[in-house]
Amino acid sequence: MNVLFALSALLAASTTVVAQQEIVGGVEAAVGQHLYVSGFRSTETGASTCGSSLIAPNVVLTAAHCIGRGRKFVSIGSHYKSGTNDGERIKVKRFIKHPKYNAGTTSYDFAILILEQPSKFPPVQVSFDTVAPGTPTILRGWGRTSSGGASSQLLLEVGVDSISNEKCAKLLTGYTVNEAMLCAGGKLGEDSCQGDSGGPLTVESNGSVKLVGVVS
Template sequence: MRAPSAILAALAALSVATDAASLRAAGNGTNVNPEIVGGVEAAVGKHLYLAGLRETAAGSTFCGGALIAPKYVLTAGHCIETDAFTANYVALGTHFASGSADGERIRVTRRIVHPDYVSVEGTPFNDWAILELETAAKTKPIKVKFDDNAVGTVATVRGWGSTRSGGSGSNVLKEVSVKIWDNAKCDKAIQQTSQGAAQHVTDTMVCAGGVRGQDSCQGDSGGPFTVKGANGEDVITGVVSWGYGCALQNTPGVYARLSKAQDFISPYLSA
């Protein structure tokens, strides 16, 4: 799950080498069927808060998101700050990456990117954005958790991203479990990649994964990074952001940490 290199460079960049830094958004949907690497098909009808960002109501999903309030979807800033795609609609409660067979599709009326969002050499910082919807969703929003999680906590990522770096995948929602890393260890691992010297993991980010064959990938950007709440329900604690390749051993994916965006996100929870 990460954004297209078109969001980095061009649609052709979906075939970047596995050690190249990549945002985790998908292609334009005409030749990309996004999916998660090494995951399983998610239960139908269980994660209705999950949003697919689309240019047309029944078109293909290019990024993910999560409904955090009846009229607001949380996603990644780099999914919005791009000329490659425009999030005109969100699809909620759907199991599929395209079409209109299930769920609801709502027009986006406003796109609000975090004021400190910036992309430096392809790496997004402060990678959060809010989409305001034309009408309130019928779907129940996911709870937002602003507390940080302990290293080793198991998180779950869901989306319609690629099954391998630059690859295509299923049209159905997938999920994969990943363990949270220590940021210093993650930064060191990123530095050891061939292009990592120019990139750094900051305290606005959280890393998870690093197990070969299990990761988010292109097409998953903006999707929810969740842990279990006190009652066993999903709570969102991060947003799919970036990484080097997908599902590489000892190279975790990087997520935008919500604890560092509380002032930005909180006003929309009660709006």
């Protein structure tokens, strides 16, 4: 399964989206190193059912289709899908979907969440640079570890390469792939899956971490 991402341009008119819909074929992420990775959940102690990323002290980026279904808390800086063992939980006071979000085509599938108070954790840097095909990227999340399987209780990660929209359109038969989208994945057994929606796609090099997309 490939995954569709919305490039995080903070509701800018010219944002871009990447591939669509658990971290399959991944490994446990290093504890305490990816504190911007956040879980979107209905209650403070409940399980995160979508991913998200802290991009400013009181601003979180997620997928637009994750908004609703009672989700109103963000768990930031936690290694775990549920509970309060680490990190912090902050309530969302405002939900803002991209004005061009289209649920039918999943274009511009991202939104920002304004938190009631600033987080104590460092946000991730958002990149607006073009991601060339073949660029190594990393997905992180707590989604299912196989299609229809159980969700991971620990933060997982998997490396995937970006691919051209032309190749993506051939792989994602039946999905809309347009100029507002960027794809990554395409490697058998390694990808995101259900439950990873809203989570980050990053480009990392020499200690630099840049957020380039959101799992859709």
